[in-house]
Amino acid sequence: MTISEYFELLFTDYTLGTITLGTAVLGAICGMLGSFAVLRKQSLLGDAISHAALPGIAIAFLITGTKDTNILLLGALISGLIGTFWIRGMTHKTHLKSDTALGLVLSLFFGFGMLLLTFIQKQPNANQAGLDKYLFGQAATLVKSDVILMITVTSICLFVLLLFWKEFKLLLFDADYTKTLGFNTKFIDILITFFIVLAIVLGLQTVGVILMSAMLLAPAAAARQWTNKLSIMIFLAAIFGAFSGVFGTAISASQNNLSTGPVIVLVAAVFVAFSFVFSPSRGLLFRHIRFLKNRRDLELKKTLQFMYGIAKTHENISHPHAIRILNNFHGFTRKTLQKLEHNGWIEISNQQWSLTNKGFVEAENLYNQLLEND
Known part of the structure; x- marks a missing residue:
């Protein structure tokens, strides 16, 4: 299948349409929320959370014995939130820097998750096959219910973003001033972090634990080169993320033995490289x-x-x-x-x-x- 044939079948083939819509929505929400991670200088947070979600997937399977996507992603969400609060606790309660806390949580949770996956795969249960897809992602497993979940979460995210826009913007650029105005900065910070964790968990099935941080950061890093305005940056990051999902899926479908997740990340990297060179304000050229x-x-x-x-x-x-x-x-x-x-x-x-x-x-x-x- 060529790329042109892919786009011809996009609106008639149910499977292609579902996968493409899912990757586009995922790219958009990752771009939007990744903008906050980039501007808050928490680029490694996505990497730590995605790795921290792995033991949650394994534990959810051990408890239920089924590979229901919603249950596994719920376990990943809980595990990711636990990892996030561990990071916050270590940075606020100890003298450790944030990069040290991120590295500790990443390695600890990912090591524990790999241990659980190894244990599960050695069990005499045929149902455990396929859990390793969460390491590198498998977009072909997306179904209509998964896409509906992504669209629902993205809609909620947009609503909350518009509702707390002023608070998010103030906290992003001047946390001390936000406190003096009487805003609950802790609640706002937790809200942003929660949605970042949620976006990462949604992308695990498509992109995987290993590459999810790139999906979160690459569109935002590309958008940052083109503007100094937050609203425009978030919009551009969503566009770059959505196009990365669409074109990555198209390239993967047009070639044999190309995993969709890595190709999406590579397309996003092309957006980053192009922006680094050709953006008028910050481009190298x-x-x-x-x-x-x-x-x-x-x-x-x-x-x-x-x-x-x-x-x-x-x-x-x-x-x-x-x-x-x-x-x-x-x-x-x-x-x-x-x-x-x-x-x-x-x-x-x-x-x-x-x-x-x-x-x-x-x-x-x-x-x-x-x-x-x-």
Whole structure:
């Protein structure tokens, strides 16, 4: 199946439509909530929570003996919340830094989860097969009820986001000021964290424990490069996440033996790489262009000041043979002279240059600015 054939079948094939809608919704909610994790500098939180959810899945299976998705995800949610509150407790009650607490919870819970999975797989119960899909995800197992659950959670998340928008925004950028206004910052913080955990748990079936943190952070990291406004960042992150889900699913379906979860993450990484290079405000390309422009402006001003110094030491501001001197000035003067002439700051005639009145005033202003800065 080619990608074009995939999109032709998208609205007629039930399975393709369900999987694509599920991955798009998952990408959107992960992008929205991932924006808060990125801006709060809690990028490792997604990784820790996704790994902390693994023992909850295993324990839920051991208790019920069934692979009901809702029950397993409930166990993952409980385990993820426990891991989150452990992290909060260690950072608030001890002298440990947040990265240390995240690393401890990640390794402890994931190790315990792998131990339980190994124990389950050695049991004489044929029903345990397939639990390992939560490690790397398996989007093909998505059914209509899973997608409905994702849409419901996303709708609730949007409602809460709009309801507490002012509080979320204040807490995000100035927690101390939020406290002085009388808001319950602890409740707001727990609310944000809860929805982040919920989004991660929803994505375990599709993307898996290992790659879920990338799904949470990549769309938000890409969106951050394009704007300084929170609302626009959240919107862009949701768009990037949804498109990552759609195109990742399309690429996976068009090729044999390509897991959907890793392909979705790779597509999201392409969005990140593109944003890092081509975003107008922070992109590497435009940053380099601005650097070259600033360097040219600096060379221009240095040359003008150099001319000003020559002009100040003579009665007449016109000096022959100066082009030969200036052409050796840092190796850039020939183009700089052309730019100076283009700006109307100097005049060049018969191998002689002279500062115009406009150039003399400009150079004098630069000289005075330097004196003020010193």
